[in-house]
Amino acid sequence: MPGGRLTQQDRQRIAAGLADGLSYAEIARRLDRTTSTISREVARNGGPSGYRPQQAHQATVQRARRGTRTPAPPRAAGVPSGAVEEEIIELAVRSGMPRMTARVHVDLLLSEDGRRTAAELTRRLNVSPASVSVAVNFLVEHGYVRRERDPQRRRDIYVIDDDAWYHSIVVSSQQTLASAQAALAAAETIGLDSPVGQRLSRAGTFLERVIQDMRESADRWRSLLT
Template sequence: MTQQERERIASGLADKLSYGEISRRLDRPTSTITREITRNGGPNDYRPQQAHQATIQRARRGTPAPPHADTPPVATMEQEILEMAVRAGMPRTAARVHHDLALSEDGRRTAAELTHRLRVSPASVSVAVNFLVQQGFVRRERDPRRRRDIYVIDDDAWYNAIMTSERQTLQTARATMAVAETYGLDTPVGQRLAKTAAYLERVSLDIMESADRWRTLLA
């Protein structure tokens, strides 16, 4: 993402635009805009220049150091999985929360447990969990006895995440088609946007169909 795009995100947030509207104006998936804002301070504290510099710094340290000779192979593989999630666009703390939940015996943790295990602030856990819930990776359950939230990752987590992402892409496709029709489907711009919309819609529907077809593997 360029510095100019980040400036436009900041401008959109200042104008109280939704993430979906910002993504349409930038011709980016809503999930990309959501990740960008969430990992760089949230809608109230997003600063484009700081976000750009933070991304550069993350890229510089994105390649993990070679493992120590005494590092257990399982730990090394787990770290590689975590780094791949970060490179794919997941905020680092969200990736750590997701990974920790995935490795828990019953796939359940409280905020206090995550804060203690990951040695991060409660606010960081809250932001990370909000991202994961929004993307379909995690769900919240309420503990009525102790009035606290429990965060759960279950067998359907990846199915839910895929469906959430593709629904967002479908929204982008349909918005793009609407813009194409506004320009006119007989104009160069309209034709280009219409092709983009048709491609995104077809790919998204195919992925959703495949996710449904193979969902039994998660049962």
């Protein structure tokens, strides 16, 4: 069973893994640790962008000498801990979402009213405005959030609400449907009597039917979000 205290060398390898863009799961595998061990270590020592192995090790040694654990800052009732937030981010990354985009998405998702400005996201995540801009553009494009305009302060507000899940499925299905239609068109061009044409036709038809079922299911269960 993986376990034991993290060593200074372990922490250096964690920092190297973060710098290389590795997932927590991959870093954990290389260190023979659990993913939750890595996510807790990073969350309590500056987060993915602020993790410093030397400072993290010194802080752990000091806590051990005092025989106390670092007190967690007070959190609103029902808000997940930092480790849980990191786990949610990790799941999003595994599904293919860029890490920075996942961080922005989860921060919006866990906000009390599901609303943040770009400036708030920049400050909360301690990242550049450009990074936030790229992330929110991705989220808006894929239907995960919507953009609202504050006419009084002339700024954009990014909003995630329950219906966002429905819209994200619709956007995703439209993109997949376009691929299916492209495959079917290519099959017609190449010729349905050829092996390649038949292969493309089967793939396009399969994707088209699956997307149709998914859209019908999303429409049928959309009322659960209201």
